[in-house]
Amino acid sequence: MEANEFRKHGKEMVDYIADYLEKVHMRRVTPEVHPGYMRDLVPSKAPKKGEEWSDIMADVDNVVMPGITHWQHPNFHAYFPAGNSFPSILADMLSDAIGCVGFSWAASPACTELETIVLDWLGKMIGLPSVFLHENGVGGGVIQGSASECILVTLLAARHNAIKQMQDVHPFVEDGMLQAKLVAYCSTLAHSCVEKAGMIGCVKMRHLPTDENFSLRGQTLVKAIEEDRKLGLIPFYVCATLGTTAVCSFDNIKELGAACEREGVWLHIDAAYAGSALICPEFQHLIKGIEHAHSFNFNPNKWLLVNFDCSTMWVRNRDALTNALTVDPVYLRHHHSGQAIDFRHWGIPLSRRFRALKLWFVIRTYGVDGLQKYIREHVQLAKHFEGLVRADSRFEILGQVTMGLVCFRLKGPNKMTQNLLRNINHSGKLHMVPAKIHEKYVIRFAVCAQHAIDDDIEHAWHVITDFANDILENCDG
Ligand code: PLP
Secondary structure, X not given: OOHHHHHHHHHHHHHHHHHHHHHHHHOOXXXXXXXXXXXXXXXXXXXXXXXXXXXXXXXXXXXXXXXXXXXXXXXXXXXXXOOOOHHHHHHHHHHHHHOOOOOOOOOOHHHHHHHHHHHHHHHHHOOOOHHHOHHHOOOEEEEEOOHHHHHXXXXXXXXXXXXXXXXXXXXXXXXXXXXXXXXXXXXXXXXXXXXXXXXXXOOEEEEEOOOOOOOXXXXXXHHHHHHHHHOOOEEEEEEEEEOOOOOOOEOOHHHHHHHHHHHOOEEEEEOOOHHHHHHOHHHHHHHOOHHHOOEEEEOHHHHOOOOOOOEEEEEOOHHXXXXXXXXXXXXXXXXXXXXXXXXXXXXXXXXXXXOHHHHHHHHHHHHHHHHXXXXXXXXXXXXXXXXXXXXXXXXXXXXXXXXXXXXXXEOOOHXXXXXXXXXXXXXXXXXXXXXXXXXXXXXXXXXXXXOOOHHHHHHXXXXXXHHHHHHHHHOOO
16 A cells, blocks of 8 residues: 555544544444354455455445444443543554554664653652652653553562572572462452463462452451461562452552561552542542552553553562563663663563553643543442432442442342343343352443443433343343
């Protein structure tokens, strides 16, 4: 494709995208296709000769769109939001066009430098202590592809540090023997990627119970650490969650932080969804105790109008991270090696996209005020939904509604709520997903669409109560 064709089709694509997002509410939120549906619609072999652009675009409508779950749809209330906004889309286009691969400072200086600056901006916006910022020279932030990666690399860093400390005391013991003694902790409500990080890192991961507010408390951790030390194990890493996936509950960072400090354990905080809300002063109390943390992550690609992928992570001591992840072949060195930031030492992949651009575009377009307004609107909409649920005595809510998630169920056996969710999702009128909280099956209602309004919330409640009436009338569950 030549530049003149690109100009033409590019403009058409922008129109296509604007139309899609403006009219997404006219589509069914979930597709009605079965596994393998696409095989009948697409040739089994790649075309030998290049095809017409118009044919390719026609197949976007005929082949791709029928199988899309529309995450930007106002009736999409599943999982957590998938961040999206026009400035972010445009910035990603530019990033694709520049097409640099910023694994080291020299590989594209602006790519690295903008990332350090924007991560400092964002760190200040969410109230991180200055030790986590690049401008301080000891810690700093980095963009990873996912929260799962953030948690994995911080666990690997903590493991590396713990083994090194043990080697100082037991210089003749094999690494593998030392590693077998390590134990990490999270709550039973931590995201499954924490368990996966333990699997990949080959360390024991203990899931600790939460209190009546679904919060992991300091005393529970201290008790587990004492038990494990008695067994000869070595506690080395805790992953606390701010905004659990199931119920958006908050671990007690102050208590956990004090315990980790005393015990010499690495504290990581996973705030994948809820971290965005920390830009509002009214949520800052949730990170009291952050001064004890070694690392922190949240996903602007969930709730800060930035498109996937953009998972931000900060460490208080960059050496503690890079010591665990540095390999240094000659072909990747440059004449500022050691002085400039080389982000390849801060994560797993070598190659990395210019993702700081979309964060920069979004923060500058909306400003902190605009982003706070967006977060507050979503919180308000969740409160509206909560009010509707609470006014109907057939339903109950589990957990506190703090941010944009409401977990509700029909009072009575789980089967009733299970059937309610199944019927709603089959209808394609709304899309929600379940969670199990202390053996109770709940439906998670997440406020997701960028421009969600009260009417969407009322529409959703109308659909839910219609289906609930059917279930309760038939009362066979
Ligand atoms: N942590 C929490 C609390 C989450 O809610 C999620 C996903 O929703 C994750 C981690 C995993 O995020 P990612 O898909 O970026 O790995």
